[in-house]
Amino acid sequence: MAAELARRGFPDLRPALLAVAQHLQADGSRVTDLAERSLLTKPTVVHMVDELERLGYVERRPDPADGRAKLVAPTARGLEAEAAGREAIGQMRDAWAALIGERSMARLETELRRLREALWPPA
Amino acid sequence: MAAELARRGFPDLRPALLAVAQHLQADGSRVTDLAERSLLTKPTVVHMVDELERLGYVERRPDPADGRAKLVAPTARGLEAEAAGREAIGQMRDAWAALIGERSMARLETELRRLREALWPPA
DNA sequence: TCTCAGTAGTTAGAGTGTCTAACTATTATT
DNA sequence: AATAATAGTTAGACACTCTAACTACTGAGA
Numbered sequence: 001m002a003a004e005l006a007r008r009g010f011p012d013l014r015p016a017l018l019a020v021a022q023h024l025q026a027d028g029s030r031v032t033d034l035a036e037r038s039l040l041t042k043p044t045v046v047h048m049v050d051e052l053e054r055l056g057y058v059e060r061r062p063d064p065a066d067g068r069a070k071l072v073a074p075t076a077r078g079l080e081a082e083a084a085g086r087e088a089i090g091q092m093r094d095a096w097a098a099l100i101g102e103r104s105m106a107r108l109e110t111e112l113r114r115l116r117e118a119l120w121p122p123a
Numbered sequence: 124m125a126a127e128l129a130r131r132g133f134p135d136l137r138p139a140l141l142a143v144a145q146h147l148q149a150d151g152s153r154v155t156d157l158a159e160r161s162l163l164t165k166p167t168v169v170h171m172v173d174e175l176e177r178l179g180y181v182e183r184r185p186d187p188a189d190g191r192a193k194l195v196a197p198t199a200r201g202l203e204a205e206a207a208g209r210e211a212i213g214q215m216r217d218a219w220a221a222l223i224g225e226r227s228m229a230r231l232e233t234e235l236r237r238l239r240e241a242l243w244p245p246a
Numbered sequence: 247t248c249t250c251a252g253t254a255g256t257t258a259g260a261g262t263g264t265c266t267a268a269c270t271a272t273t274a275t276t
Numbered sequence: 277a278a279t280a281a282t283a284g285t286t287a288g289a290c291a292c293t294c295t296a297a298c299t300a301c302t303g304a305g306a
Contacts, residue, residue, distance in 0.1 A: 016292055031255060044293050046256060068254040068301045099241035100234070108234035111227050118222035139263055154284060167264055169285060191272040191283040249306085257298070264291075274281075 004088035010081045012055050020048040021057065022085075024078070028061060028071030057081060127211035133204045135178050143171040144180065145208075147201070151184060151194030180204060 002015045013021070023029065023037040035045040049072050052058045057078040063069035074082065097105035125138045136144070146152065146160040158168040172195050175181045180201040186192035197205065220228035 014291080032253085040292095041294065042255070043257080043295085047292080063254090066254075066302075070255070096238060096241075100237045104234050104237055107230055108238065111223070111231035111234065114223045114227055115219060115231065118219075137262080155282085163263095164265065165284070166266085166286080170263080186283090189273075189283075193284070247306100249304100251302100251304090253302075254300085255298105256300100258296090260294085262291100262293080265289085267287090267289105269286075270284085272281100272283080275279080276277100 001085065001088065004092070005081065005084060008084040008088065010084060013057070013081060017048055017052055017055075017057075018085075020045055021052060021078070021081075024058065024072065024074055024082075026074060026079070028063075028073035030063065030069050031072065032069075034072065052078075124208065124211065127215065128204065128207060131207040131211065133207060136180070136204060140171055140175055140178075140180075141208075143168055144175060144201070144204075147181065147195065147197055147205075149197060149202070151186075151196035153186065153192050154195065155192075157195065175201075 001018055002013060005011075005013045005018075019040070020034055020038050023034050031042055031045050031049065034049070035042045038045065040048075049058060049060070052072075053060065056075060058072050059075055060070045060072055063071045093105070100108075124141055125136060128134075128136045128141075142163070143157055143161050146157050154165055154168050154172065157172070158165045161168065163171075172181060172183070175195075176183065179198060181195050181197055183193045183195055186194045216228070223231075
């Protein structure tokens with residue numbers, strides 16, 4: 001994914017940044033939530049958010065609901081990167097389907113989803 | 124895998140070491156070959172082999188076929204770790220099959236193999 | 247309402263993993 | 277015999293991740 005994003009004009013989104021950024025909600029996420037979803041510690045996520053902020057992909061806003069918390073939200077550039085990422089995923093998916101056949105690709109997706117939901121049931 | 128191996132008595136086999144060690148042939152592999160298979164650079168592999176040697180999992184022997192080359196071969200302990208790893212893989216596979224059903228698991232394996240062979244055809 | 251335990255985020259510092267550049271020794275080519 | 281290519285290595289820098297310890301704020305109970 002980082003290589004695909006680099007080719008599309010986002011060469012500074014390294015894999016470790018994507019590990020965190022992929023979980024960002026458009027209206028802002030808490031550091032604690034990002035840490036839990038990305039299976040990383042809070043200090044690690046803070047570091048990655050620092051970097052994403054420095055690079056212009058996210059900004060920190062105070063959380064109106066809790067004075068201790070902050071919301072990490074994507075900037076306009078962050079949203080562009082997300083759109084590019086979704087496009088890249090779609091193209092990779094189609095390229096793979098072309099290799100093994102649409103039928104096989106659909107089965108693969110179905111079974112992977114099934115396993116994911118068995119291992120990490122959606123809340 | 125590192126967590127499973129730790130539980131089985133090999134707590135010092137970190138993920139980065141497994142990335143290299145998983146490609147070791149029983150009769151010895153060259154650093155260049157390990158680098159290509161693990162998608163890492165030669166200096167990185169040298170570093171990991173240094174570590175694996177220090178921990179007692181591999182040893183370096185001269186390659187009788189080429190005076191420049193060396194063969195990195197598993198020690199007795201290295202072979203024990205490999206056996207433990209294979210056992211762990213089998214148990215994880217069965218645990219997942221119990222979650223999603225043997226039929227689904229078999230389909231998943233078939234389609235993953237198909238994709239792997241399309242992306243990286245076996246030489 | 248005051249206190250204090252718990253939670254959100256952060257900072258500091260260390261260890262690990264990975265790379266590029268440059269080097270040595272040996273082999274293959276001409 | 278000279279030179280190019282290859283196998284492995286060393287040096288040094290940067291990136292990633294962790295644990296421990298800290299600040300600020302919240303919320304529950306006396």
